[in-house]
Amino acid sequence: MPVHFPLKLVGRRMLAPTVAHLSFVRDDGQPLDFVPGQFVQVHFTYADGTATRRSYSLATIHDHAIGPGEAVEIAVSYVPGGAATAMFEGLDQGDCIDASGPYGRFCLMPTDANRRYLLIGTGTGVTPYRSMLPLLEKAMAERGVEVVLLFGARTPEELLYGDEFRAFAEAHPNFRFLPCFSREMPAPGSAQDHADVRHGYVQNFLEEFAPSADTDIAYLCGNPNMVDACFEVLKERGLPVPQIRREKYVSSK
Known part of the structure; x- marks a missing residue:
């Protein structure tokens, strides 16, 4: 029990x-x-x-x-x-x-020996990645791992914890934070307007990072359609299923 x-x-x-x-x-x-x-x-x-x-x-x-x-x-x-x-x-x-x-087992594994983490999330699916920041910081310091966080939101005001992730990226060169806005982009010159902002869905930008079975472990968390779409892209790039860790979020009443 x-x-x-x-x-x-x-x-x-x-x-x-x-x-x-x-x-x-x-x-x-x-x-x-x-x-x-x-x-x-x-x-x-x-x-x-x-x-x-x-x-x-x-x-x-x-x-x-x-x-x-x-x-x-x-x-x-x-x-x-x-x-x-x-x-x-x-x-x-x-x-x-x-x-x-x-x-749950949607966690970083102490046995991981990958060179890069691809973290993809939408909505409240980004909360596990916020929790993981200390462990990611340790992995970057101890084994030089790189981390890419692709976070999808409809508008800038829906980018949960965006300021925190941006600050973490600025403090850690091996951590890259890419907000992907599907509807509305940040105002030009605003704090949220920077070179790593993308316009579209997160799954549309995975190819930009050339996912590879030799280097990557991917985490997918959030909207089920996003999780499924990214899963297919990663499989097509040759990532075996054990290197693609998934958790779907479904809002329920």
């Missing part, structure tokens, strides 16, 4: 018009052992009393356990009419939710 624990809301900020960044602490005083890339499940009930749950990747920037009192962070997409949305919007500071986990 999974271990359940209470999470107390301690912070909330909007990342985009329909996405909130929520910060919790474990209210039982225990640490949360996790590997960046894993997720927790939040348990609640529908209005008729039926039990249900939703999964959320941990966005906490960490490389191991989240200690007592340290923030357990997730990004939540608000879906009109959604039961989970209503539950989260109804939370006040100090209120608790029931959670379990962590779960």
